[in-house]
Amino acid sequence: MSRTVYVNEEYLPEEDAKISIFDRGFLFADGVYEVTSVLDGKLIDFDGHAKRLARSLNELDMQEPCTEEELLEIHRQLIARNDLNEGLIYLQVTRGAADRDFVYPSADTKPTLVLFTQAKQIAISAAADSGIKVISIPDERWGRRDIKTVQLLYPSMGKMMAKAAGADDAWMVEDGFVTEGTSNNAYIVTHDGTIVTRHLSTEILHGITRAAVLNMANEAQMKLEERPFTIKEAQHAAEAFITSASSFVMPIVSIDGAAVGTGAPGPIAKRLREIYLEESRKAAL
Ligand code: PMP
Secondary structure, three states: OOOEEEEOOEEEEHHHOOOOOOEHHHHHOOEEEEEEEEEOOEEOOHHHHHHHHHHHHHHOOOOOOOOHHHHHHHHHHHHHHOOOOOEEEEEEEEOOEOOOOOOOOOOOOOOEEEEEEEEOOOOOOHHHHHOEEEEEEEOOOOOOOOOOEOOOHHHHHHHHHHHHOOOOEEEEEEOOEEEEEOOEEEEEEOOOOEEEEOOOOOOOOOOHHHHHHHHHHHHOOOEEEEOOOOHHHHHOOOEEEEEEOOOEEEEEEEEOOEEOOOOOOOHHHHHHHHHHHHHHHHHOO
């Protein structure tokens, strides 16, 4: 069934939606994005995604296409028009269309704003029940990973490397330490029950789910440490997991072929998934 999508102030059937071939998102990956999950027809962590979008735009001297209130209204319209109960909303802003030039076009160039829905079962997940396998790969992305740009070719290559190795995803490693997953933040749980995840910097994306999960873990009086860890430490940890807007909290059961903990999803990852789903459903907009 054809979806209703949003392109530059218009709601259109997906087959009628058009973007210029001169769009800088297409020519230079000069664009940023957000993915927000929808549960029970409501938005999870909308505020966090809107704030991070504003930050990404600001870091790239890109104009905001509209206000946060307008963005919320567009998300809600798309949920209503597509009768979306569970899934994702993808949003992309680019610097707009201009004659091809590495130099940014004038500041009055209108940014391109595109949003579309993807219906998907995300809360109940076979992968979350069984846990997933990851491999390690070198982190060969650019240095401003805190900006959520649409340059996703390397993460895409990483997922293909994982697939070729019979795994589900890849953790990226730089200078001996794990940075993050191809599209998620990475965590381990030590044998004394401490949740460990890399500290925020320009080296990783500041996950909205990461922020929410760390808050909830803190409130549940779980022990937390924000520091880098190695693949070896992760392979010998009690548990490992990832977080992202579309996977929530997803347990990892093997890293480069070595079983983590018992080789089954661990109790802390399972508990965090439950808490996150419960709390974020309550706070959904
Ligand atoms: N790191 C990377 C590289 C990502 O692409 C994502 C998902 N977009 C995340 C972390 C998780 O971020 P969030 O929890 O905001 O989805």
